[in-house]
Amino acid sequence: AKAQGRNSYQFYSSQLNTQSSEHMALANSLHQAFEQNEFRLHYQPLLDLKTKQIVGAEALIRWQHPKLGLVMPGKFIPIAEETGLILRLGEFVITSVCQQLQAWQQKGLPHGRIAINLSGQHFRLQDSLRHTIAKILRDYNISPIHLEVELTESEIMQNSDRTIQVLSELRNIGIHIAIDDFGTGYSSLSYLKHFPVDTLKIDRCFVQDVTTDRHDAAITIAMIDLAHNLSLNVIAEGVETEEQLAFLTQNGCDRMQGYLFSRPVPPEEFEKMVMGGKHL
Ligand code: C2E
Ligand code: CA
Ligand code: CA
Numbered sequence: 001a002k003a004q005g006r007n008s009y010q011f012y013s014s015q016l017n018t019q020s021s022e023h024m025a026l027a028n029s030l031h032q033a034f035e036q037n038e039f040r041l042h043y044q045p046l047l048d049l050k051t052k053q054i055v056g057a058e059a060l061i062r063w064q065h066p067k068l069g070l071v072m073p074g075k076f077i078p079i080a081e082e083t084g085l086i087l088r089l090g091e092f093v094i095t096s097v098c099q100q101l102q103a104w105q106q107k108g109l110p111h112g113r114i115a116i117n118l119s120g121q122h123f124r125l126q127d128s129l130r131h132t133i134a135k136i137l138r139d140y141n142i143s144p145i146h147l148e149v150e151l152t153e154s155e156i157m158q159n160s161d162r163t164i165q166v167l168s169e170l171r172n173i174g175i176h177i178a179i180d181d182f183g184t185g186y187s188s189l190s191y192l193k194h195f196p197v198d199t200l201k202i203d204r205c206f207v208q209d210v211t212t213d214r215h216d217a218a219i220t221i222a223m224i225d226l227a228h229n230l231s232l233n234v235i236a237e238g239v240e241t242e243e244q245l246a247f248l249t250q251n252g253c254d255r256m257q258g259y260l261f262s263r264p265v266p267p268e269e270f271e272k273m274v275m276g277g278k279h280l
């Protein structure tokens with residue numbers, strides 16, 4: 001029994017080492033990633049369920065690592081948050097999106113509204129988030145109406161007074177605000193009453209089983225009704241099947257995104273879809 005205990009300890013500790021060495025490898029090269037220009041934005045189309053047309057996209061970051069290949073945000077966003085680099089990453093995302101929007105506008109591409117993900121830290125630590133965003137928009141001559149900022153429900157709850165103030169400032173200059181992963185934050189719904197928000201994004205965990213689990217179906221319908229009763233837009237994330245699409249359309253959901261229509265793609269591919277009039 002003693003030997004076995006020792007083996008399992010060794011197994012556990014070596015697994016821990018692999019995990020932390022990958023973590024360390026990523027943490028150590030995250031600084032360089034900025035200098036070496038290793039981040040890329042992919043764009044996932046957002047569809048209007050009434051017109052069936054593309055009405056915008058969500059920008060999602062990827063890291064093209066020289067040794068590890070393509071690294072997904074789930075792996076490095078938490079590290080960026082621990083190390084404070086998330087602020088720099090956020091500025092990179094805003095700048096890249098505005099640069100991209102400028103290029104698209106010069107080509108006359110009807111790109112719609114582009115959503116970006118910001119971390120709660122931007123709202124807690126960066127005093128001048130509104131000025132930073134406003135300056136970047138000015139530099140690239142982009143109207144704020146082309147931008148939507150997504151923040152998760154749980155991050156909003158962590159420092160709601162400060163966050164609400166900054167979100168109101170952004171909204172006052174015309175930027176749309178979306179609550180990401182809605183329904184997963186275990187928060188009281190009453191905050192929505194005072195909250196400067198335009199859109200609720202129903203989390204993929206509800207959409208996934210919406211046609212097979214009557215509880216998920218009931219919750220999804222309730223979220224759509226709640227959004228509409230508060231005059232908010234509602235978008236469903238992670239739509240993968242025709243059945244899910246039909247359910248959401250029948251129940252009055254406004255917009256969708258998901259693999260059923262498209263994965264997140266490089267900007268050139270998004271451009272082709274828009275130019276080609278690809279629709280649902
Ligand atoms: P999120 O904001 O909830 O983004 C949606 C995630 O779901 C994306 O994963 C997207 O690729 C994936 N997805 C979209 N449609 C489907 C579908 O039909 N099925 C399935 N299974 N998945 C789908 P991704 O790109 O790996 O991003 C993961 C998370 O990383 C994002 O979740 C967001 O929280 C964070 N993230 C991504 N880009 C950024 C960024 O630029 N800044 C910050 N702060 N966070 C980011
Ligand atoms: Ca998001
Ligand atoms: Ca989400």
Ligand code: CA
Nearest residue numbers: 152180181203
């Ligand atoms: Ca998420």
